[in-house]
Amino acid sequence: xxxxxxxxxxxxxxxxxxxxxxxxxxxxxxxxxxxxxxxxxxxxxxxxxxxxxxxxxxxxxxxxxxxxxxxxxxxxxxxxxxxxxxxxxxxxxxxxxxxxxxxxxxxxxxxxxxxxxxxxxxxxxxxxxxxxxxxxxxxxxxxxxxxxxxxxxxxxxxxxxxxxxxxxxxxxxxxxxxxxxxxxxxxxxxxxxxxxxxxxxxxxxxxxxxxxxxxxxxxxxxxxxxxxxxxxxxxxxxxxxxxxxxxxxxxxxxxxx
Amino acid sequence: xxxxxxxxxxxxxxxxxxxxxxxxxxxxxxxxxxxxxxxxxxxxxxxxxxxxxxxxxxxxxxxxxxxxxxxxxxxxxxxxxxxxxxxxxxxxxxxxxxxxxxxxxxxxxxxxxxxxxxxxxxxxxxxxxxxxxxxxxxxxxxxxxxxxxxxxxxxxxxxxxxxxxxxxxxxxxxxxxxxxxxxxxxxxxxxxxxxxxxxxxxxxxxxxxxxxxxxxxxxxxxxxxxxxxxxxxxxxxxxxxxxxxxxxxxxxxxxxx
DNA sequence: TCTTGACTCTTACCTTACGTCATAGCTTAG
DNA sequence: CTAAGCTATGACGTAAGGTAAGAGTCAAGA
Numbered sequence: 001x002x003x004x005x006x007x008x009x010x011x012x013x014x015x016x017x018x019x020x021x022x023x024x025x026x027x028x029x030x031x032x033x034x035x036x037x038x039x040x041x042x043x044x045x046x047x048x049x050x051x052x053x054x055x056x057x058x059x060x061x062x063x064x065x066x067x068x069x070x071x072x073x074x075x076x077x078x079x080x081x082x083x084x085x086x087x088x089x090x091x092x093x094x095x096x097x098x099x100x101x102x103x104x105x106x107x108x109x110x111x112x113x114x115x116x117x118x119x120x121x122x123x124x125x126x127x128x129x130x131x132x133x134x135x136x137x138x139x140x141x142x143x144x145x146x147x148x149x150x151x152x153x154x155x156x157x158x159x160x161x162x163x164x165x166x167x168x169x170x171x172x173x174x175x176x177x178x179x180x181x182x183x184x185x186x187x188x189x190x191x192x193x194x195x196x197x198x199x200x201x202x203x204x205x206x207x208x209x210x211x212x213x214x215x216x217x218x219x220x221x222x223x224x225x226x227x228x229x230x231x232x233x234x235x236x237x238x239x240x241x242x243x244x245x246x247x248x249x250x251x252x253x254x255x256x257x
Numbered sequence: 258x259x260x261x262x263x264x265x266x267x268x269x270x271x272x273x274x275x276x277x278x279x280x281x282x283x284x285x286x287x288x289x290x291x292x293x294x295x296x297x298x299x300x301x302x303x304x305x306x307x308x309x310x311x312x313x314x315x316x317x318x319x320x321x322x323x324x325x326x327x328x329x330x331x332x333x334x335x336x337x338x339x340x341x342x343x344x345x346x347x348x349x350x351x352x353x354x355x356x357x358x359x360x361x362x363x364x365x366x367x368x369x370x371x372x373x374x375x376x377x378x379x380x381x382x383x384x385x386x387x388x389x390x391x392x393x394x395x396x397x398x399x400x401x402x403x404x405x406x407x408x409x410x411x412x413x414x415x416x417x418x419x420x421x422x423x424x425x426x427x428x429x430x431x432x433x434x435x436x437x438x439x440x441x442x443x444x445x446x447x448x449x450x451x452x453x454x455x456x457x458x459x460x461x462x463x464x465x466x467x468x469x470x471x472x473x474x475x476x477x478x479x480x481x482x483x484x485x486x487x488x489x490x491x492x493x494x495x496x497x498x499x500x501x502x503x504x505x506x507x508x509x510x511x512x513x514x
Numbered sequence: 515t516c517t518t519g520a521c522t523c524t525t526a527c528c529t530t531a532c533g534t535c536a537t538a539g540c541t542t543a544g
Numbered sequence: 545c546t547a548a549g550c551t552a553t554g555a556c557g558t559a560a561g562g563t564a565a566g567a568g569t570c571a572a573g574a
Binding site: 006007008018022038039040041 | 523
Binding site for chain 2: 059060061079082083085086089090092093096097100103104107
């Protein structure tokens with residue numbers, strides 16, 4: 001009771017295009033069961049199953065050539081192929097993470113350059129801008145953190161705020177000098193400790209005694225993706241952000257708690 | 258004091274190939290400052306800077322066409338382009354995560370099918386196989402967990418072990434039926450609670466009172482990537498694994514501690 | 515029987531961002 | 545003057561198809 005499928009039927013069934021089936025036929029990846037007198041391709045159940053397999057491996061981003069090997073060479077080591085592929089995927093993912101961090105930095109740099117000058121930063125944001133930032137910050141870091149920071153900042157006067165911000169920047173510059181070092185080294189950790197103190201002042205997190213470590217670690221991850229909260233300034237440098245994150249994580253694990 | 262560079266010099270400076278510079282010239286992405294009488298391309302500082310920019314955006318995986326737009330159309334909204342690109346990257350990343358989970362499942366399925374039959378599973382692994390598994394498990398989940406599980410399993414007899422394994426499988430099947438539901442719903446959480454109890458028996462983690470929540474959450478992530486510890490059986494279904502992970506995380510956060 | 519519409523065939527050019535020749539002209543040191 | 549090294553253009557190949565173009569096939573209705 002074997003059914004037969006024309007190109008179009010098989011195409012619709014499997015979700016690929018007719019052209020694709022033509023291609024697979026020509027490259028002998030999926031040859032029809034038979035041809036009619038007119039030359040029409042006819043596929044059977046066996047071909048449908050094989051197509052399913054092809055599509056499975058294709059979803060894993062294997063090339064058609066590799067898929068042919070997997071399906072046709074009986075001694076082919078599929079597990080090794082999968083493992084190799086896994087490695088490649090992990091590398092891709094790592095690269096994407098770096099790209100994303102770079103892109104975020106770039107976006108924020110551009111925003112700052114075109115929409116803000118330094119004075120505005122200290123004099124308070126324009127209402128529209130503040131609203132937009134607030135919304136974005138809430139989406140990214142949660143309501144609680146943003147509100148606490150806001151309430152705290154309201155109580156600070158300009159001079160106090162400027163002092164803290166300058167201190168953060170200076171710490172950033174100092175850390176940047178050490179970026180080739182071990183993030184867990186004493187020298188780096190000393191700066192991180194200062195940064196931690198300063199950050200607590202800036203973010204008003206003095207009350208968070210039981211979640212301090214977790215929060216500070218979270219802040220490190222945040223540094224990886226958002227330049228507004230960062231000490232790297234103009235430097236497009238994902239490796240530095242990574243370095244800072246590691247240093248902060250170590251500090252949180254070792255010094256706190 | 259403008260320096261001039263030949264194709265080769267510029268190529269070496271920037272790390273791209275001569276062919277690439279030819280291409281960029283022909284597509285008007287990077288046109289040399291001038292041509293010598295013999296037709297040789299000569300580039301200046303301005304071109305070098307432009308090339309830097311091109312390479313920057315290229316690293317972000319923009320197409321050359323888009324880069325040309327960014328650099329040449331003055332009104333082009335770079336920030337919007339970057340945001341769009343960011344979205345695409347995030348999707349890519351999500352897809353890769355799913356692929357990795359699928360690949361891991363596939364690897365383990367293949368291993369189980371070709372190297373094991375069900376009887377061996379209950380009768381105890383062959384020595385070589387056990388050693389290989391042990392090594393891999395240690396790499397993935399750490400020494401401590403593996404050793405504890407091993408010691409515990411040694412004390413169980415076959416019937417007891419089989420009971421526990423069957424119970425896990427049955428819970429998996431039940432959960433699968435609910436996979437369209439909210440992972441935090443009472444119905445799902447009830448099954449998860451049973452699973453938690455059973456898991457503690459199976460893994461011998463009764464002693465871990467202070468780290469229970471964390472451990473159980475970690476187990477959820479593990480379910481995403483390794484089929485040997487899973488209740489999904491033969492089903493290649495990353496969304497189900499995701500569902501289970503969410504359900505377990507919720508359970509850990511709410512019920513424990 | 516004729517026509518119409520849906521389906522099919524093959525051939526072939528287009529896409530991205532180059533790599534790899536092939537062939538030929540230019541420049542410069544010895 | 546010659547050999548080495550640089551440069552130019554042009555053409556072909558890559559992966560996985562998309563998009564026609566031109567022509568043959570099939571079933572159904574008038």
